[in-house]
Amino acid sequence: MARDRVVLGEVLAAAEAAAPVESLDVVARDLRERFGARYVSFLFLDLIGQRVVRVAEDATTLHGRSTERIQLTGSLHDQVLRTQKLVRAPDDADGHGHRVIAPVTNRGDAIGFLELSLPETRDASDDMLEEVEQAAHALAYIVVTDRRFTDLYHWAQRTAPVSLPAEIQRQLLPTAPSCEAAQFTLACALVPAESVAGDTYDYALDRETLHLSLTDAMGHDLNAALIATILVNASRGARRVAAPLAEQAGCAHHSLLERRPRVLATGQLLRIALDGSGAQP
Numbered sequence: 240m241a242r243d244r245v246v247l248g249e250v251l252a253a254a255e256a257a258a259p260v261e262s263l264d265v266v267a268r269d270l271r272e273r274f275g276a277r278y279v280s281f282l283f284l285d286l287i288g289q290r291v292v293r294v295a296e297d298a299t300t301l302h303g304r305s306t307e308r309i310q311l312t313g314s315l316h317d318q319v320l321r322t323q324k325l326v327r328a329p330d331d332a333d334g335h336g337h338r339v340i341a342p343v344t345n346r347g348d349a350i351g352f353l354e355l356s357l358p359e360t361r362d363a364s365d366d367m368l369e370e371v372e373q374a375a376h377a378l379a380y381i382v383v384t385d386r387r388f389t390d391l392y393h394w395a396q397r398t399a400p401v402s403l404p405a406e407i408q409r410q411l412l413p414t415a416p417s418c419e420a421a422q423f424t425l426a427c428a429l430v431p432a433e434s435v436a437g438d439t440y441d442y443a444l445d446r447e448t449l450h451l452s453l454t455d456a457m458g459h460d461l462n463a464a465l466i467a468t469i470l471v472n473a474s475r476g477a478r479r480v481a482a483p484l485a486e487q488a489g490c491a492h493h494s495l496l497e498r499r500p501r502v503l504a505t506g507q508l509l510r511i512a513l514d515g516s517g518a519q520p
Contacts, residue, residue: 250377259385263294266353266378274367276355277336281343281378282309282316283351285398286409288428291316291351292395308398315340316352323349325372335359339368341375345383347419347426353378383415404436404464411439411471418442422513423449437463437504439471443478447513450478454491454506466504469494474508484508484519 253269254262267279282291291314293307311317315338319326323342330336336359343350353375386392401409408429417426427440437456442449452474456466473494477487487508495504510519 250374251380254377254381254385259388260391262381262385263378263391266374266381270353270355270371270374273370274355274357276357278356280354281351282354283392283395284311284320284349286396286401287399287431290398292398293354294395319352320349325368325375327368330356339371341371343375343379343382345379346415347417347424348379348383348415349417350379350382386414402434402436404459404461405434407461407464408436408439408467411441411467413440413442418444420444420513422515423511425449425451434459436460437467439467441471441475449511449513451509451511452506454504457503462499462502466495466499466502469498470504470506474506484510 250266250269253265257265263281267281270276270279280293282293284291285308289311291309291311293309309316311320315326315328319340319342323344325339325341328338328340330338336357339355339357341353343353353371355371382392412429413427416428418424425442427442429435429438429440436459437454439452439454439456441452444450452471454467454470454474456463456470458466470491473491474487477490482490488506491506495502507520512518
């Protein structure tokens with residue numbers, strides 16, 4: 240356990256010392272030097288949830304990075320995603336050595352995968368695999384922190400063009416589509432992710448309550464995205480000053496009437512007590 244904390248601390252410290260766009264490369268170099276890996280790469284889930292995008296560590300610019308798109312269904316990455324457990328397999332490249340794939344996940348938010356190719360002479364011991372898992376855990380925190388400062392992670396997820404309404408809509412959503420806590424597991428998604436314009440979800444957690452909301456603005460165009468913007472931000476603003484649910488709904492209703500009269504939008508607000516005692520719609 241002490242060694243795990245040392246590994247985690249070392250990786251986090253090295254990444255923090257680097258620029259946000261270089262933190263992935265810092266982690267990759269650390270793993271190559273520590274384990275003699277032939278290559279280290281990071282794979283991100285795309286917005287649609289059908290592919291993973293490999294971002295190699297051997298390039299220095301955003302558009303110069305070496306990428307590969309892999310179909311998720313039926314792959315080893317699909318297995319790792321579903322089980323959230325590290326997988327070791329023969330290296331498909333030449334039949335020698337082995338490949339290690341670990342989940343990069345933060346509080347239930349499946350960000351992607353850490354993948355290493357180890358030479359045949361390198362024994363993948365239990366201690367080494369635990370260190371890889373710790374590095375993947377550290378990487379999740381690094382990505383969550385650094386994606387505030389760079390578009391690198393957004394770029395890696397774009398395997399299909401995203402419409403302007405959908406781009407606006409995505410900015411309304413929580414930064415993590417899933418959340419896992421001791422009392423609950425929450426998973427959210429929008430389909431199709433690249434074109435939906437008026438549908439949104441939101442959630443927030445406090446000490447005693449999980450707050451949820453769903454909204455559906457009329458239409459599938461830019462106007463629907465603007466309606467959704469008013470709805471989400473009005474209800475979110477009221478929620479953040481601890482307004483009751485009826486007041487949150489009223490704030491969203493009146494904000495919409497003032498700025499977009501004669502439009503239709505529906506929604507649902509919900510509070511769930513974390514002790515399991517009940518829910519308030």
